[in-house]
Amino acid sequence: MKVLLLYGGRSAEHDVSVISSRFVGNLLKKTGHDVFPVFIGKNGGWKVENRTAAIITEKYPWRIMLGTAEFTPDVVFPVLHGPYGEDGTIQGLCRTAGWPCAGSGVEASAVAMNKDLCKRVVAARGIPVLPWISVSGKRIPGKQEVHGKLGYPVFVKPARQGSSVGISRVTDYYELKPAIMAACEYDNLILIEKGIENPREIEVALVSDGGAIRSSMPGEVIPGKTWYDYEAKYDCPESVTVIPAGIPASLTAEARTMAEKVFSILSCAGFARCDFLLDSDGSLYFNELNTIPGFTSVSMFPKLWEAGGVPPEEILNGILTEALERYSREKSGTGKEPV
Ligand SMILES: Nc1ncnc2c1ncn2[C@@H]1O[C@H](COP(=O)(O)OP(=O)(O)O)[C@@H](O)[C@H]1O
Ligand SMILES: [Mg+2]
Known part of the structure; x- marks a missing residue:
């Protein structure tokens, strides 16, 4: 497949996206896909190996020109975190252009990105939030x-x-x-x-293929600092990931069920990571859902699947296939789900 891999981006998470995209790009190449990486600068400019990238809008689906070569991507994989990438904006561009796009669509991405709106929506459906x-x-x-x-x-x-x-x-x-x-x-x-004092941070990875949503075993993040701030996330050897999370079976089941429910309430697609805060009295609270979770060799999302015996390339292929199937359901008029 011709995969347009978008990375970098305008958000404060630009650098994280660059690392995720290397891992994802290499795995996609290894599994035989033609990967066209497009770097989005912090200023919003699109570049390919320092040549200009342009979108040609004369015909639908739109085409992409990279240097002098023109093509239509089979699927777009936005490996972008935060605003202008994970928030429905790139998903809207793909929808306008007629390109299948990996992961959640416009609506789910926008709601999941907005912590205020997201908590209102899931709390209205009985999910516990702080x-x-x-x-x-x-x-x-x-x-x-x-x-x-x-x-x-x-x-x-x-x-x-x-x-x-x-x-x-x-x-x-x-x-x-x-x-x-x-x-x-x-x-x-x-x-x-x-705020919860010393919460345990429990995370569940999710994938979907049309109807079915699958959840991974929960993992736990133990920040090397008081809380999981930017430094604790990316520059702190004392922060560790524990898979599976050392929690009782009842909490494991609760986290997985709740994660699948949130994925479904928000109409997510393809993949996501759902994060919880666990209080010392055993209460589990939904914290947030990431529609494009970190995807590096040390990220929780691929590690959770790997621990369950599913290699990351298989997860990536599943995500691409789901995007194509959703797109063709929409095109043929048989799909009613938000894309
Ligand atoms: N209500 C809370 N109680 C305790 N710790 C929290 C709470 N909210 C956030 N944190 C801490 O802050 C971190 C980042 O918050 P989060 O809501 O996950 O934002 P982000 O989207 O930036 O990851 C969490 O991983 C956790 O360590
Ligand atoms: Mg978080």
């Missing part, structure tokens, strides 16, 4: 509001980011304003969320 206050336009909620609804610590988060960028852990009211200002660097919609 209480939160959302604020926009740099509004600082009153002392009583935060104390009464949430207590401390709280986590202050930009609604549409990832990799812990712009997030602060706040332990008293006087730290709240600087934390909101820091989050506002990334978004104008901010969540102030009740």
